Each structure stands twice: as C-alpha cells, then as structure tokens.
Amino acid sequence: MNIQLHTSRLLAGLAIALPLAASANAILDGYQAETKGTFSAAAGEMLYRTVGPNQLSCASCHTDSPKNVGKHAKTNKAIDPMAPSVNPKRFTDAAQVEKWFKRNCNDALGRACTTQEKGDFVSYMLSVK
Amino acid sequence: MTYFKSITLSLTLLGSGTLALADGGGNLPALHPKMEQECSACHIAFRPNFLPTSSWKQVMASLDKHYGTDASLSPADQKEITDWIIANSKEQGEAPPENRITKSFWFTRKHGTNHVKPEVWQRASIKSKTNCQACHADAAKGDFNEHKVRIPR
Numbered sequence: 001m002n003i004q005l006h007t008s009r010l011l012a013g014l015a016i017a018l019p020l021a022a023s024a025n026a027i028l029d030g031y032q033a034e035t036k037g038t039f040s041a042a043a044g045e046m047l048y049r050t051v052g053p054n055q056l057s058c059a060s061c062h063t064d065s066p067k068n069v070g071k072h073a074k075t076n077k078a079i080d081p082m083a084p085s086v087n088p089k090r091f092t093d094a095a096q097v098e099k100w101f102k103r104n105c106n107d108a109l110g111r112a113c114t115t116q117e118k119g120d121f122v123s124y125m126l127s128v129k
Numbered sequence: 130m131t132y133f134k135s136i137t138l139s140l141t142l143l144g145s146g147t148l149a150l151a152d153g154g155g156n157l158p159a160l161h162p163k164m165e166q167e168c169s170a171c172h173i174a175f176r177p178n179f180l181p182t183s184s185w186k187q188v189m190a191s192l193d194k195h196y197g198t199d200a201s202l203s204p205a206d207q208k209e210i211t212d213w214i215i216a217n218s219k220e221q222g223e224a225p226p227e228n229r230i231t232k233s234f235w236f237t238r239k240h241g242t243n244h245v246k247p248e249v250w251q252r253a254s255i256k257s258k259t260n261c262q263a264c265h266a267d268a269a270k271g272d273f274n275e276h277k278v279r280i281p282r
Binding site for chain 2: 072074075076077095099102103104106107
C-alpha cells in the first residue's frame with residue numbers, strides 16, 4: 001500500500017519535471033533542462049544564416065543547407081553534413097557539440113552562444129529532413 | 130663571418146632535419162591519434178618537425194586565436210596534444226614569423242615564385258597555402274616528395 005503510493009507520487013513528479021522529454025536527442029534534452037523554456041527551429045534557422053562581424057555565418061562553411069557537404073572557408077577542407085537526417089553521428093557526443101559551439105559561435109558571431117540559441121539551433125538541425 | 134656561420138648552421142640543420150623528413154615520406158613516425166583527429170578537423174595534421182618546439186608551444190597556447198579562427202580544445206586534450214608535440218619536435222631552425230609553417234625559410238625556398246607563381250595560390254582548387262594536399266596528394270601521410278607534386282588547374 002505504502003509502496004504503491006510512493007510509486008504514483010514519483011510518476012506524477014516525473015510528469016511535471018519532464019513535460020517535453022520526447023525530443024529523442026539527449027543533448028537537446030540537456031539544454032531543455034537548463035533553460036526550462038521552449039526551443040524554436042525557426043529561430044535556429046535564423047541563427048544558422050546570421051552573418052556576424054567577421055562576415056561569416058554558419059552557412060559560409062556548412063552551405064545553404066545543413067544536409068550538404070560543407071567546405072572550410074579558409075582551408076577548403078570538406079566538412080561532413082550537419083543535419084542528423086543525413087549524418088546520424090551529428091549531435092550525439094555532448095563534448096564534441098560543446099567544442100564546436102564554442103569555436104564556431106566565436107568565429108561566426110564574435111561571441112558565445114546562449115543555451116537558448118544552442119537549443120534553437122539543435123532543434124533546427126533535427127527538423128531538417 | 131658570424132653571418133656566414135649562422136647561414137651554414139641553418140642550412141645544415143635544415144638539411145639534416147626538417148627537409149629530410151618533410152621530403153622523404155618513408156618510415157615516418159605515426160602521429161598521436163588525438164592530435165591527428167583534432168588538427169585534421171580543419172586541415173591536415175602538420176608534422177611536428179614543421180615548426181621548432183618554441184613555435185609549437187605558442188601555437189598550442191593560443192588555440193582560441195588560431196590564425197583567425199577559434200580552434201580551442203578542452204584543457205585535457207590541449208595538454209595531451211601539446212605534450213606529445215613537445216616530445217616529438219625539436220628546437221631547430223629559426224622560428225618563422227607568426228609561427229607560420231608557410232613563412233618558414235625552408236617552405237618559402239621550396240615554394241618561391243620560381244616554383245609556384247603567385248596566381249597559382251589563388252586557384253579555387255588550392256586557395257590556401259595550408260591546403261598542402263591540393264598539390265601533395267599524400268601530405269596527410271607526411272609524403273611531400275617533390276617528384277609527386279601535381280599542381281591542380
């Protein structure tokens with residue numbers, strides 16, 4: 001009796017704490033837990049196309065569509081597609097994702113990205129089919 | 130006399146070290162796997178003997194401002210790769226301006242206008258002096274044998 005009561009309480013607690021746990025991406029879930037807000041794929045796409053102070057945007061190297069193979073703006077090195085729909089390895093390794101957000105937000109926008117922006121960005125990437 | 134001596138010394142060092150290794154392509158030591166992985170995310174992983182140790186130290190300590198790009202690593206990865214490069218490079222030759230391999234004496238001598246015209250570097254297929262493999266197909270393996278150079282259109 002006692003045990004049953006505890007279980008139902010626990011489940012109710014989980015339901016409140018994780019209302020949007022069905023994103024199917026652990027990294028996005030992490031940003032979600034941090035901001036407790038909602039993310040917008042449209043805002044993420046806008047960020048992707050924003051040209052910053054160095055005349056660079058994400059699209060400068062990753063091309064118009066994140067489904068394409070990109071090219072490093074300086075070295076010409078080929079860059080694997082960023083959209084998980086064509087490159088399932090993307091957005092699976094949190095350390096890797098944080099490393100590149102740090103570098104590329106700095107290069108393209110001249111500043112660090114906020115957790116909200118990272119969540120929007122990953123939402124956009126996951127929405128590209 | 131001193132001037133002459135220092136030139137002779139430089140040439141001797143270059144002959145025995147940098148160029149011998151850079152040209153050869155045979156029996157090259159394997160690169161540190163993490164170094165290879167991290168560097169080659171943007172360009173081929175350059176051989177440790179392409180810069181003197183003092184230049185490498187400066188390059189590895191300023192990865193957040195890496196020739197106009199933020200190439201920062203986690204502190205742990207940065208240390209691991211730096212330690213390996215220090216252990217596998219030498220303090221030989223003169224440190225090039227801005228710690229640029231492409232401004233090293235041996236590089237400019239081999240890639241001067243008598244060998245490569247300025248407009249060749251501008252080609253879309255080459256674009257950057259960093260893009261070794263555009264002309265040295267096996268550059269990533271450390272093979273810079275000049276007889277295998279093919280300059281793309």
